[in-house]
Amino acid sequence: MKRLILAVALVATTLSAAISWNAHAAEQQLEANEVANEQMVSYFEQGMIGKSVWVVDSRPAGKYSAGHIPGALSLPLDMLRKDAASAEKLGIPKTGKVIFYCAGRECTLSVDSAEIFRKMGYADAWVYRNGVPGWTQKAQPLLAEASFVQKGNLILIDTSPGKETIVTESNKLVQLSISDFKGSPGQTALGTLSKNAPIIVVGRGDLDAVNATLEELRERDFRRLAYFPLSAWKGALAMAPALTTVTWAPVYGPGQVAPKAFEEAVAAGKFILDVRPVADYARGHFKGAVSLPIEEMEKDYAKIPKDVPVFVNCASGAKSQKTFDILGRKGYVNVSYLDAEVACKGEICTIKE
Missing domain, CATH: 3.40.250.10 (Rhodanese-like domain)
Structure with a gap:
């Protein structure tokens, strides 16, 4: 009996290990033209970024300023779409390896940027889909401006x-x-x-x-x-003041809503506008959210009601803030946007400010 129990336990352990290995392999499976965490870390540690490998941050300039991969260049997707010449100003050779990133796998700014670069003749354009979350997960530093x-x-x-x-x-x-x-x-x-x-x-x-x-x-x-x-630092330096207990409170800009207030709006059944791509919305979204990708906003904005409060979200805050600006120009006066990282599975969404 003991041998039978031992054999069963061994089989179960082996099966569990196989399942675990297969799950890990699935997690590590890369999409076409995708760079893995380990490869990005290797480029950084070998001092290759900015020399033989060019890394481009596709997020808005403010996000870049708050913290970016050291050595990365800033080229927001909006700027690239408006002015193709902005790509050439970065000084990246057409034959160079260029890698785009943004706020993680839910963010498509980097994917769109890479596609534009390929059409411009940059044949070796890649995407670091894990982006900032993947970088920090590997205990790598972000550099502020x-x-x-x-x-x-x-x-x-x-x-x-x-x-x-x-x-x-x-x-x-x-x-x-x-x-x-x-x-x-x-x-x-x-x-x-x-x-x-x-x-x-x-x-x-x-x-x-x-x-x-x-x-x-x-x-x-x-x-x-x-x-x-x-x-x-170009400013003056000074001796530090006496140590005290440190507190902090966020300061929100016009139209920006706190994550807690956004969650309350979802719970109350308010009009939630999801401006991510349709495929991302299909994978998961806030309960009751209406899908209208930002790329269709200029021609389909009339689908959004003007007589109720509108709460906008995307994957990283970049597109939601842009939507706030667009709708403001269209005469909407009761629009709020969430400037945070959002990840959804089904109707279960997490917000990381």
Whole structure:
């Protein structure tokens, strides 16, 4: 009997391992002209980005500024569609390997950008479909721009105490050694901070130290992370103020709605407008959402009612914000948009601000 039980257990273990391997293989199966996470990381670690491999961020400029793959160039899809010459200004040779990315597999900005480049004669155009989520999943850093730091309402973290650093009225600063940051002083500083707070780690030329700080922040479940090199700061430096408990609250622009308010609108049966491609909508969408891809907005906008509040979503916030602008020009005055990453399976959707 013991041998029989052992044999059954062995078969079950083998079958489970086979199923697990097959599931993993399915997850790793790439689409045509797609670059995997590991390949992107390899290009970065070998210093190939910007030299023999060109990486292009297809998201809006503001998203790029908040955090992009180091070495990536910014060319929003909207700009590429309006001005094909903007591609040539990047200085990418027609024979070069160029890789586009955006906000993840639900985002099609990179796919559309790559297709335009191929039609322009860039034969070696690829897409990094996993985009920003895949990059951060591999514990790789995102690089912020000075314009994002200057914009304000950020949390700056500098792990070199006693040195002059970036001190501004519009941002909050935590300056602690990495050991203190990982210990109780760091917990005191960030213990009540919203997990959605945008955090920028100040880099002083040591990317390993930056990555260690970013990894600690990931362990604490902070989601909006990037780093900024101190050498790129053109403003004045100063000694850090005394440490205090750090708090943060979001500031929303005209028409922008908080994720919680958007979810409440869905629950209340409000008019939800999904402007993603039809295929993405078919794979999953908010309950009750109406599909109207942004590419059809100019000719079919009249299908959207003007006498009720309209809540717009896409996959990353880029198309929803663009829709807000389009409908505003068409005379719509009660439109709100969600600027966040959205992933749906069936009618179950998650929002990541």
